[in-house]
Amino acid sequence: MSAAMSLSSFNERRPLLRVENVGKSYGKTIGCRDVSFTLYPGEVIGIVGESGSGKSTLLNLLSAQLTPDSGRVDYDMEGQGLRNIYDLSEPERRRLVRTDWGIVHQNPRDGLRMDVSAGGNVGERLMAVGQRHYGNIRAEGLDWLSKVELDASRVDHLPKTFSGGMQQRLQIARNLVTRPRLVFMDEPTGGLDVSVQARLLDLLRGLVRELGIAAIVVTHDLAVVRLLADRLMVMWKGNVVEEGLTDQVLDDPHHPYTQLLVSSVLQV
Numbered sequence: 001m002s003a004a005m006s007l008s009s010f011n012e013r014r015p016l017l018r019v020e021n022v023g024k025s026y027g028k029t030i031g032c033r034d035v036s037f038t039l040y041p042g043e044v045i046g047i048v049g050e051s052g053s054g055k056s057t058l059l060n061l062l063s064a065q066l067t068p069d070s071g072r073v074d075y076d077m078e079g080q081g082l083r084n085i086y087d088l089s090e091p092e093r094r095r096l097v098r099t100d101w102g103i104v105h106q107n108p109r110d111g112l113r114m115d116v117s118a119g120g121n122v123g124e125r126l127m128a129v130g131q132r133h134y135g136n137i138r139a140e141g142l143d144w145l146s147k148v149e150l151d152a153s154r155v156d157h158l159p160k161t162f163s164g165g166m167q168q169r170l171q172i173a174r175n176l177v178t179r180p181r182l183v184f185m186d187e188p189t190g191g192l193d194v195s196v197q198a199r200l201l202d203l204l205r206g207l208v209r210e211l212g213i214a215a216i217v218v219t220h221d222l223a224v225v226r227l228l229a230d231r232l233m234v235m236w237k238g239n240v241v242e243e244g245l246t247d248q249v250l251d252d253p254h255h256p257y258t259q260l261l262v263s264s265v266l267q268v
């Protein structure tokens with residue numbers, strides 16, 4: 001193997017995110033505890049578990065929206081290498097969230113500016129990464145509307161005039177337009193009709209794969225992780241009780257809770 005090749009394969013294995021023994025309690029209630037895993041560039045990891053198992057707590061910790069009681073999360077900052085996200089200054093953290101990360105909320109209202117046009121919602125993120133040319137921003141905004149299957153004629157409309165599925169697709173465009181290296185998704189298809197969910201999942205899968213984006217997807221829906229996630233972590237009462245390749249975990253679950261989760265879906 002040449003030196004260049006060995007260097008490139010080494011770089012490919014450099015973690016994007018390294019999570020070590022992260023935990024958070026709310027008074028006496030455990031949110032999640034002792035979570036460790038490593039995420040590599042372009043990899044999609046799913047976090048499943050029943051309501052109250054600690055999924056949202058973990059996602060909020062990983063995306064620096066919450067501070068842990070213990071543990072650390074290192075992110076491969078552009079040009080700086082791995083840095084503990086909890087040591088970042090507030091401006092550094094805000095810049096990360098606006099540029100190199102995307103956060104897709106379950107409720108699009110939490111991730112969109114409802115008083116700004118569809119095109120403006122997408123263009124704003126481009127301006128956050130330094131784009132200033134109005135024509136280019138509008139052209140890229142239109143391109144992204146078409147990528148998420150929104151009609152160009154809606155570019156100047158406010159998101160509140162959109163259906164739930166359209167709002168969610170706009171939120172995805174707003175998050176992916178800057179080609180972030182890591183996207184956090186909290187129940188990205190929650191609250192949508194089943195047929196709308198299926199189409200949205202297909203679209204998300206296509207975009208994530210095409211752009212090579214790494215993602216952490218929280219859901220209680222096994223169909224979502226089956227389609228999107230390379231790897232799976234199963235949470236139960238605040239703990240990660242099982243993890244592995246998605247198909248392996250779902251086809252041959254070891255922990256009794258995972259077995260219950262899988263069999264309850266099969267019975268439907």
Ligand SMILES: Nc1ncnc2c1ncn2[C@@H]1O[C@H](COP(=O)(O)OP(=O)(O)OP(=O)(O)O)[C@@H](O)[C@H]1O
Nearest residue numbers: 026029030031049050051052053054055056057058
């Ligand atoms: N702000 C909070 N204050 C107190 N307890 C909390 C808070 N947020 C979460 N919890 C508790 O932490 C535990 C984990 O909750 P969390 O919301 O992380 O679970 P979840 O798996 O995301 O559930 P859901 O799917 O219903 O959103 C639960 O016992 C919950 O009651």
